[in-house]
Amino acid sequence: MVRLSNSIVVLVNVLTLVISVAVIGGAAWSYTHPGSLCHRVLQQPLLFLGLSLLAVSLLGLIGACCRVQFLLWIYLFVMFVLIVGLVCFTVFTVVVTNKGVGKAVSDKGYKEYRLGDYSNWLRKYVVNQENWAKIRSCLVVADVCSTLGANPNETLADFRKRTLSPIQSGCCKPPTSCGFKFKNATYWTAPKTGGPAAADGDCATWSNNQSVLCYGCQSCKAGVLANIKKEWKLLAIINVVVLVFVIIIYSIGCCALRNVRSSGYLQSGKGHP
Incomplete structure (x- = not known):
């Protein structure tokens, strides 16, 4: 022994x-x-x-x-x-x-995410101003939005049928409530009159610059938290085994x-x- x-x-x-x-x-x-x-x-x-x-x-x-x-x-x-x-x-x-769950959007295959739906700790310590610069850098390096605009012939109806990841939904397109017009998956134009349909800060943050998009949006932070939530749930299971x-x-x-x-x-x- x-x-x-x-x-x-x-x-x-x-x-x-x-x-x-x-x-x-x-x-x-x-x-x-x-x-x-x-x-x-x-x-x-x-x-x-x-x-x-x-x-x-x-x-x-x-x-x-x-x-x-x-x-x-x-x-x-x-x-x-x-x-x-x-x-x-x-x-x-x-x-x-x-806490935190994506909201289904009518007639669309993807969900949208709001930062306020997640716990205060996650918002305060994970996606705070200091950490977000690092996370944003990782998202840009990973080029998470590149595959969305690969099909130039894609229509809005086709796009609405897509199943997007939380990060793609939050960071690669403007929120549906902004009322932007679809050109392609990562290129949207604001309404010519009346401005965005919703008083959402993300509407003004959105940019068609492919290195900017909605990486500075609250919806992007919410998408990252949704992804973290999913990974941490898996991590909890792994922790039990370990x-x-x-x-x-x-x-x-x-x-x-x-x-x-x-x-x-x-x-x-x-x-x-």
């Missing part, structure tokens, strides 16, 4: 060590190949994740291989903190993504620590009468 629990801890941490080296390598590559603002946003989180995985895996490896109780205690403490963190984050993601795995590893680590302590106790001669 001593060898089995220690071997499992060693195996898991060898895999974690390999992953950490790969993540650190990816972060280092991004630093030496500077790209857009979107790419630069990922550099520090990647480096932090890689270094954290490296430190934890080394603690587990050295503690299990060399049977160092102190390092195993630190390793188990970090794993316990990770378990608590995963539980808290899973609950948090469910709570903050509970949590079960980490709890199993934590339990095996506890067994390894107990075995190391028993081994040290017997080797010191205290286990004999």
Whole structure:
């Protein structure tokens, strides 16, 4: 049992060590190949994740291989903190993504999204002014609207049948309430008289410039939040699976620590009468 629990801890941490080296390598590559603002946003989180995985895996490896109780205690403490963190984050993601849903538009295959329908936390901390410049840069780099205008012969009736993603609906076209006239999927003209049909700030923000479109619109931010909500719901499910795995590893680590302590106790001669 001593060898089995220690071997499992060693195996898991060898895999974690390999992953950490790969993540650190990816972060280092991004630093030496500077790209857009979107790419630069990922550099520090990647480096932090890689270094954290490296430190934890080394603690587990050295503690299990060399049977160092102190390092195993630190390793188990970090794993316990990770378990608590995963539980808290899973609950948090469910709570903050509970609000918000796209509104179906009459006779159209897509939905439209309003920023006010989402939780205050998401609006305040995810799509705030500071973060939005980075998110907008990512949207432009990803060119999320390019495929919409690929068919020059598309009619308004054809466009209305499309199933658009939340980001495409919010960022690549003006809101339906603006009353703009369709030229193609990413080119719309304002009414010649009377201005937009709705007193919506997004109507004035819309631009036919293909690098601008509605990337500055509130509807675009709402589309991003709708996408984040969907991804975080999936992330919550993944977190539960990871949590079960980490709890199993934590339990095996506890067994390894107990075995190391028993081994040290017997080797010191205290286990004999």
